[in-house]
Amino acid sequence: MAGTAGVPEAPEIPEERPRARRRGRTTLLIAGAAVLGVVAGTCTGYLIQAEREPTKLASLSQPTPAQTKGPAPEPLSAAQDRRVKTDGDLRKLLLPKPSGVKTAKWLSSVDGWLDLPAYADTYAKPGQAFGSAISDEFRRAVSTGWTRGQAxxxxxxxxxxQEEALGAAAVTSGNQSWAADESSTRSWPVPGTGDGMAYVHDKPKTRAGYLPQYYAEAYAWRGDIAVMIWVYDTKPVPKKTIMDLVERQMERL
Known part of the structure; x- marks a missing residue:
């Protein structure tokens, strides 16, 4: 029967389900006998096992394997294991200063080493650079520099x-993005690096009272080491200059 408008219809009452058939007495007696049989068998098994001699368990400690005789193997050389080279004195991997140049007095490194605060202080926003270096799992940094003429x-x-992330690759990629965004910039891939790049900026930076400053830069990475190279001059920096520096530095890694 349809319900009145606005009043929901009452649900139909389902028919009562038929009750489950009760088990007969014979079925219960058979089931009870089966249960008693299982219990009796289990008890008999326990009694038999209790009269047996205990089985001796194997020893948990195993004999130490015999060591092979002969001299210990020689450690891998730096040519065979790159970590031998990169875990040593990182300053030895830097390009040597050319002959006849002046040592740079403007470097932030102390005896070639840059600790984290000094590393961050070389950026325009040291506080932000400090936090980024920690996120990138900064380990250590070294630098060298020189002056030749006005350059x-x-x-x-x-x-x-690089325990949680590929810091060297990430930092290189970020530096490359900043360099590529500069106006009047030419760029070239660095041979043998996969994704290393060199940049020459043809538009100089100018400040009142100072000579115009042209510059070039290069960024690449290998393993856990990021390579950063800068050249500043009062005249345009040739492509050959920056490319020669980054290629020779990458060969040392």
């Missing part, structure tokens, strides 16, 4: 722990 050169190697 200044700096080569920096930054090493990362």
């Amino acid at each position: 200044d050169f700096e080569v920096r190697l930054t090493q990362f722990r």
Whole structure:
């Protein structure tokens, strides 16, 4: 029967389900006998096992395997294991200063080493750079530099722990993005690096009272080390200059 408008219809009452058939007495007696049989068998098994001699368990400690005789193997050389080279004195992997140049007095490194605060202080926003370096798992950094005429050169190697992320690759990619965004910029891939790049900026930076400053830069990475190279001059920096520096530095890694 249809319900009145606005009032829901009452649900139909389902038919009562048929009750389950009760088990007969014979079925219960058979089931009870089966249960008693299982219990009796289990008890008999326990009694038999209790009269047996205990089985001796095998020893948990195993004999130490015999060591092979002969001299211990020689450790891998730096040519065979790259970590032998990169875990040592990182300054030895830096490009050597050319002959006849002046040592740079403007470097932030102390005896070639850059600790984390000094590393962050080389950026325009040191506080932000400090936090980013921690996130990137900064391990250590070294740098060298020199002055030849009016040109200044700096080569920096930054090493990362790379336990949670590929810090060297990430930092290189970020630096490349900043360099590529500069106006009047030409760029070239660095041979043998996969994704290393070199940049020459044809538009100089100018400040009142100062000579115009042209510059070039290069960024690449290998393993856990990021390579950063800068050249500043009062005249345009040739492509050959920056490419020669980054290629020779990558060969040392």
